[in-house]
Amino acid sequence: MSLKAMKIIFTLFGVISLASCTDQAAVSQADGSAVSPATASSEETSGPMEVERWNSAEQVVLGREVFAQNCAVCHGAQAQGTVEDWREKLDDGSFPPPPLNGSAHAWHHPQEILLRVIDYGGEAMGGKMPAFIDVLENDEKLAAVAYFQSFWTDDIYQQWMQMGGTN
Numbered sequence: 001m002s003l004k005a006m007k008i009i010f011t012l013f014g015v016i017s018l019a020s021c022t023d024q025a026a027v028s029q030a031d032g033s034a035v036s037p038a039t040a041s042s043e044e045t046s047g048p049m050e051v052e053r054w055n056s057a058e059q060v061v062l063g064r065e066v067f068a069q070n071c072a073v074c075h076g077a078q079a080q081g082t083v084e085d086w087r088e089k090l091d092d093g094s095f096p097p098p099p100l101n102g103s104a105h106a107w108h109h110p111q112e113i114l115l116r117v118i119d120y121g122g123e124a125m126g127g128k129m130p131a132f133i134d135v136l137e138n139d140e141k142l143a144a145v146a147y148f149q150s151f152w153t154d155d156i157y158q159q160w161m162q163m164g165g166t167n
């Protein structure tokens with residue numbers, strides 16, 4: 001067994017479940033263990049990336065700019081979030097913008113869903129994220145995703161691929 005595989009298995013077993021996560025059912029593994037996104041904290045941003053990603057380095061560079069101009073105001077410049085607890089509803093009952101750096105649950109959503117949120121915003125879910133369908137080009141939306149995913153550890157990225165990812 002490779003070191004990488006062992007590391008993943010240890011992560012799978014060693015973690016605690018994220019109680020308030022709405023997609024909890026989806027993160028349970030076939031063997032019944034639960035997976036937590038907690039391996040990525042806001043201090044510990046990009047770990048060493050050994051797993052091949054869907055995107056290019058150029059997309060991350062473009063994405064950094066797109067993100068800075070369109071997303072950082074709510075999600076933080078490094079997608080670390082702008083509130084202390086993204087699970088806690090605001091006074092108006094809506095949810096604050098979550099971190100997208102792998103510490104919240106953006107990684108539970110396959111690419112298609114991430115892009116749908118960016119296109120249509122959160123209104124359909126009673127949320128406050130604005131729609132970007134007429135604001136950004138498709139390559140800019142993809143770049144923004146590549147940028148915030150650049151903060152995901154390989155473990156988180158592999159979980160995401162297993163849960164749909166780019167498929």
Ligand code: HEC
Pocket residue numbers: 066067070071072073074075094095096097098100104105106107109114117118121122123126127128129130132144145
């Ligand atoms: C005005 C604040 C605001 C801006 C600007 C904004 N978002 Fe959001 N975003 C939110 C909020 C709030 C949510 C939670 C859903 C909701 O309430 O609409 C969210 C949710 C998301 C999610 C889903 C995360 C998850 O864990 O399910 C993604 C992905 C996302 N935003 C990406 C982006 C990207 C990329 C941009 C820039 C192109 C952006 N957002 C700009 C406020 C914002």
